[in-house]
Amino acid sequence: MPDTSPPELKLENQICFAVYSAAHAFAQAYKPHLEPMGLTYPQYLVMLLLWDQDGRSVNEIAHPLHLDSGTLTPLLKRMEKAGLLTRGRDAKDERIVRVHLTPQGKSLREKARAIPQAILCASGMELDGLMALREEVKALGQSLREK
């Protein structure tokens, strides 16, 4: 066996690692903005959904994020404990848990509005280029999930 790997097995040539690594870099870049709001990065993703449409069921949060109840149930409980939202069974269908933002949770949206500009800046890219890249990455993710 040679001491060096063929190119297709070198770490720096893996697109999966570029994406893996960029995902962690994003979480770190968001941290200083989210920490003052008492949010983690995955919690912020949930807030994006609830700010846009409140009163979602757990599944209506899980599906767009590609997460399951095993991840979301404890995460939502922590957010409830932090006073950001409430969780309660749907009156018409007791299987469903509906999630509603508290006034405090709703109020965070105004503070969050400054974040996208800061991240754009940190990305070192133009908005157009970033949007184009986003669509490419989105298509890649969808393609990987289809198989």
Added chain:
Amino acid sequence: MPDTSPPELKLENQICFAVYSAAHAFAQAYKPHLEPMGLTYPQYLVMLLLWDQDGRSVNEIAHPLHLDSGTLTPLLKRMEKAGLLTRGRDAKDERIVRVHLTPQGKSLREKARAIPQAILCASGMELDGLMALREEVKALGQSLREK
């Protein structure tokens, strides 16, 4: 407060989420290839480094992956327990732990050589486009880390 978020706060417009989501999709896409080899996805990344250069210190694994000893120490212990590698203190500098592949760990490289082609296929993209995308994502990650 309106019931809908401004575009810059919608989940589907976030590049961070596109990347986050694609990273998870990659891990899922790799799983059926790695599971038969007894590897998780992060463990596979470590193997890529060791296949290319054996006998690395923990730091020489941590730095390229942007991970720390808090993540790697238990991960490497699990891989040691699985018989993939050995961990031992450097004779010249007892602070350093050197990681060496076992024959079993080395032998997995041949099986892994088929994976990149399968992932390329699942990506639904041409190799050229994927390589270009990789460099863009890499640059984005680096830019985010610099700030």
Added chain:
DNA sequence: AACAATTATATTGCGCACAATTTGATGTCA
């Protein structure tokens, strides 16, 4: 040589992420 600063790894604690299973409510159909 003695002592402080630095370096490398390990440990602890918390929060995801996901597979597998469980619990309880709803829907279906003989």
Added chain:
DNA sequence: TGACATCAAATTGTGCGCAATATAATTGTT
């Protein structure tokens, strides 16, 4: 109606990922 499948969440167990801290070896300084 009663048996059974289906569905929504919750639970359990394992493995990252990272901040904060601890431990031990080495280096630098006086």
